Amino acid sequence: MKLTYNSSIDINNDKGQNMLKEGSTASAFKTIDANGEAVNLKDFRGQKVVLYFYPKDDTPGCTKEACSFRDAFATLKKKGIAVLGVSPDSEASHKKFVTKYKLPFTLLADTDKAIAESYGVWGEKKFMGRTYMGVHRTTFLIDEKGKIKKIFEKVKPEDHASEVLEAFS
Numbered sequence: 001m002k003l004t005y006n007s008s009i010d011i012n013n014d015k016g017q018n019m020l021k022e023g024s025t026a027s028a029f030k031t032i033d034a035n036g037e038a039v040n041l042k043d044f045r046g047q048k049v050v051l052y053f054y055p056k057d058d059t060p061g062c063t064k065e066a067c068s069f070r071d072a073f074a075t076l077k078k079k080g081i082a083v084l085g086v087s088p089d090s091e092a093s094h095k096k097f098v099t100k101y102k103l104p105f106t107l108l109a110d111t112d113k114a115i116a117e118s119y120g121v122w123g124e125k126k127f128m129g130r131t132y133m134g135v136h137r138t139t140f141l142i143d144e145k146g147k148i149k150k151i152f153e154k155v156k157p158e159d160h161a162s163e164v165l166e167a168f169s
Contacts, residue, residue: 034098
């Protein structure tokens with residue numbers, strides 16, 4: 001996987017990661033989708049993009065978030081907004097998730113966590129007294145020129161698509 005890292009990073013976010021800032025250029029990447037097809041972020045220039053990072057396919061919160069985008073997809077598409085979901089799951093896992101919930105948008109495999117790391121969303125998490133490394137549920141809205149318009153760090157999975165639509169209007 002080829003990645004281009006961006007130097008516009010904020011070293012003081014609450015995750016202790018180097019998260020990109022609003023107004024900076026989105027980190028370029030190339031990876032594969034659920035169908036094994038190559039996807040390159042630069043191919044979306046000239047179009048608005050929702051790049052959302054989520055921890056794991058077919059888990060309660062991630063399913064609510066994906067279905068929120070699915071249910072709003074026609075409106076997003078009409079407004080010329082592409083939706084790209086990214087998690088560390090494999091393309092096979094993504095394919096099952098897409099099929100099970102009839103997801104009409106692209107899920108990207110980030111099995112080496114390089115994309116999540118380049119966006120500053122891979123880091124330490126705590127759940128039920130356990131500390132582990134994982135993806136922080138975060139969404140980046142990228143404009144037609146490849147600049148980050150807005151970052152959502154505190155995402156409510158079931159309401160997220162409407163927040164995104166509002167931010168892009």
